Amino acid sequence: MGRDKILVIGANGQLGCVLSVALQESFGKENVILSDIKPNPFFESHFKQIDAMDYNQIEDVVKKHSITQIYHLAAILSAKGERYPLRTWELNMKMMLNVFEVARKLRVSKVFFPSSIAVFGKNVARSKATQSSLLNPATVYGISKAAGENWMKYYFDQYRLDVRSLRYPGIVGYESMPGGGTTDYAVEIYHSAVKNEKYICCLNPDTKLPLIYMDDAIRATIEIMQIPKDNISVRTSYNLASMSLSPIEIATEIQKLYPSFKVEYSTDHRQDIAATWPSEIDDQKARKDWNWQSKYDLNQMTKLMLNQLKKKYKKINN
Ligand SMILES: NC(=O)c1ccc[n+]([C@@H]2O[C@H](COP(=O)([O-])OP(=O)(O)OC[C@H]3O[C@@H](n4cnc5c(N)ncnc54)[C@H](O)[C@@H]3O)[C@@H](O)[C@H]2O)c1
Structure with a gap:
């Protein structure tokens, strides 16, 4: 893990602030750059305030720190998203595509992009959603994650960008x-x-x-980012239970x-x-x-x- 340089986008969030500490422990504080649109007094060093809506701000950090892995966590979530549907779509899509484009152009070796159980919708049996169940999301957040999954596959198929993903439960x-x-x-x-x-x-x-306990969610994230590329058969997003x-x-x-x-x-x-x-x-x-x-x-x-x-x-x- 010695030579990896990590960028976390959305480091102040519910998942971000815990994952950031876990990554710092695995890779060393000096190798993990944390970022969010809002400042964070708890992460004094190695923190950069960036707006992921701005392609150049992401590109600058990736270039300056020779980033090899990006964890892109910033998003507007399901309940909040329904209050501002068009803004949620715009933000979730633009931030994600900015990250994928920077990663493609600067040859970042791995990207983590979380999906969600929100990709499933009304036509899926409430009892058990399988890996290949129909994606028929009922929220703009779910629509953005389902679209994101297709974009991940596209970037992998077209450019071999190694984007990895989990459909997190709550x-x-x-x-x-x-x-x-x-x-x-x-x-x-x-x-x-x-x-x-x-x-x-x-x-x-x-x-x-x-639902999933935080420690399990963090471990799943770190595990999927570490397995050999060839073991990954799902290039959209893995169901996680x-x-x-x-x-x-x-x-x-x-x-x-x-x-x-x-x-x-x-x-x-x-x-x-x-x-x-x-x-x-x-x-x-x-x-x-x-x-x-x-x-x-x-x-x-x-x-x-x-x-x-x-x-x-x-x-x-x-
Ligand atoms: N928390 C869950 O239960 C859950 C479940 C399924 C999927 N997920 C996914 O995991 C990821 C992280 O979730 P979370 O719960 O930590 O979210 P969160 O809302 O707690 O955190 C998101 C972070 O992104 C930051 N952000 C927003 N706009 C930004 C911008 N323009 N530039 C930079 N940063 C910006 C926010 O300031 C916030 O700190 C999200 O993609 C979410 O969809 C979370």
Whole structure:
């Protein structure tokens, strides 16, 4: 890994701030350039404020630091995206194509571009979405990710640009707050429990959705970027599975440790989005091609989330 130079775009986000630290640990701080449109006081060194809508800003950093791998995480997510559909399309597409073009022209050896379970839509059986299920997304975010998957394949077929991708389920972690997705509830619910507050959930109690604990999501990302090129048989994006959970299942697990914790259900437009997503993901391809296997279940995730958040809030309140 010694000679690799990494650029993370969208390093301040829910996934970005945790992945950035993991990459710094693997590659060395001096070899990982973090970037976001907003400044970040926690990443003082090796941080560059860049707007991924501006091709030249990405190109300058890639040239200056002889970048060999780009992790492009910046995007407008599902729930937020529905408020500004055209802007979401414009941003998600332009940022992605800027990254792919810079990578192609400057011969960056690998690019990571995350996709999402939002690529599946109404016509997919809610029960289990397979690798080859129809992509019929119901949100502009899902449409942008499905288009992105086709662009990845195009750049690989036409230019041999090695873009790798995972269709992440909703990511749950204590380190960072989610940024406007449909599964944000699965992080917020733990914060409310630790703060002894009632949680108002925007989904129905029995809406099962695919979720993944942060450590598993990070490990999957690092693993897919490390496997030999020839092992990758999916040049769009790999289905990635871990847990399949509903709000009531998470609430019940929390109540084992916080018996007085209460949840009220008051649905909004996010329930409509969730209703178009699969409740389960079949990730056989990932298991076969790179031995993917998740490690965390609901019980382990809940214990970790509650313990870590308890420590975090204690520190803040002292
Ligand atoms: N978090 C999840 O549950 C989840 C699930 C599926 C897929 N994903 C995908 O993973 C990626 C990261 O998700 P996240 O949850 O960390 O998102 P996030 O919204 O928390 O973070 C996105 C980051 O991108 C930055 N950004 C926005 N516009 C930018 C611009 N013009 N230039 C540079 N930076 C800009 C934002 O400031 C933010 O820090 C996204 O592509 C998302 O679609 C996330």
